[in-house]
Amino acid sequence: MPHAIPDVRAGDVAVPVIGLGTWQLRDGSAQALVEQALELGYRHIDTAQIYGNEQDVGAALAATGVSRSEIFVTTKVWIDRFAEGDLQRSVDESLRKLRVPQVDLLLLHWPKPQPALAVTMAALNNVYDRGLTRAIGLSNFPSAVMARAAAASEAPIATNQVEYHPYLSQKTLIAKARAAGTAITAWSPLAQGKVADDPVLTEIGQAHGKTAGQVTLRWQVQQGVITIPRTRSPARLAENFDIFDFALSDAEMARIFALARPDGRLGDMLDKAFSWDVD
Template sequence: MQNIVIESRQLNMPKLGLGTWPMVGDECTRAVVQALELGYRHIDTAAAYENEDAVGRALVESGLPRKEIYVTSKVWWDKLTPSDMRRSFDNTLQALQSEYVDLFLIHWPGKGWDLVRTIETLISIKEQGGARNIGVANFPLPLLREVVEVMGAPLAVIQVEYHVSLAQRALLQYAREHDMALTAYSPLMRNKAAEIPAIRRIAEKHGVLPTQIALKWLLEQPNVAAVPKASSRANQSSNLASFNVQLDDDDRAVIASLPKDQRVVSPEYAPQWDPPT
């Protein structure tokens, strides 16, 4: 099955990727190989997931040319000095058994960090060819604006939690205005989206799964990608089949009416979040 891509001046990124957290080891390798066999071409990992080596094995075992697979990885928030970032990035490439990543993100804003030097290092990783594109994750809008407008960083992606119960309108509008994509992590609310009565009713109306409704709502939005974690063949296949679901205006109105302030990921090191809009 063909995976639709986000195409822009900077990007050619499949809209649906495979999230790999918290899979590790052989489980992760099997899941990634399986996803690639099914047609996924976007794999999302991170140093903090401790599974980049498992993803790397899957890339090799798949037999696919490296250029056909879009790989995203991330550097953790406590590794944002220039030397630590470069060491983390080198470890990422080694684990992935790859000469480059397609997208390299700062996973979370740092604490007491030198933002300018961090962003300079991120840009240099791109300029030196190690990352085809760069971006950030979990940055609130004021910080994202500073990085893009004040520092002039050529960011291609902002990755944040985004789903039917959490609004990200301000970030999404900003991303679109600046030729960026927004990648939604936890797009199924760690399976809680499937329990929402309104989502279940829409799914019953169309004869599909609630998860497919929640994913389709994201995937039909311009500049939005999603990286749901799925390990079983059934879940990977059903997520991929979300592209075939057809929502109507009534469905979208129902989803729009849901509370949009339900965040499922907010660790103690999280930044001050933007208010839902």
């Protein structure tokens, strides 16, 4: 029996705390993996225009026996489509590829100086008002620009999807998002697989009969952070989902928080001036 997945409140919507990330699954493999994930009990899928696999995710949504209303689908608008009109066309394309009339969450993929944020937020609110998405949000927005986006938006900012794993603290951004009612979604939650070799995470896992990856994902969901690990392996799909039958103690959580380091960032930066909030 699949576990019931806890939800995280994000603006006006409830988001399943774990989802399947699909970055780099662009060789047709996303369809089978999404179908397998849904069979295992996953109810949240994360894609993006730029991932080049929305059509494969759409094929999985069409083929699965799980009803559309039970699946939380997120996609993202790439930065070259942020102008009025372009953004709406990007969303129309995403919906066509995904074979759905509406997604659950639509994110701006990265902040960008031009066009003005107010223009892009107005276009994002336009697709929200037209019912093309149940919620809107951001990705890779440090707190200052997140606050500007929220101020320019009628609709609540449901989430900010950011790099977050044991080696990157993000405590300032997480606190500010929480205070604003915006959930945090962790991208590269497994530090792109690096957590598997970590001695502290491995040791904590041994005490619970779990792997370092499972400990990491548990640490995120226990904070109320939404997490979207990606794998090509059916065995790891099941492993990553099997995190709801144990809990980390306060001392274990603290040991994991202590793994953060100043050079822990992994993400490619599109903009040399980009920097996360300083912790």
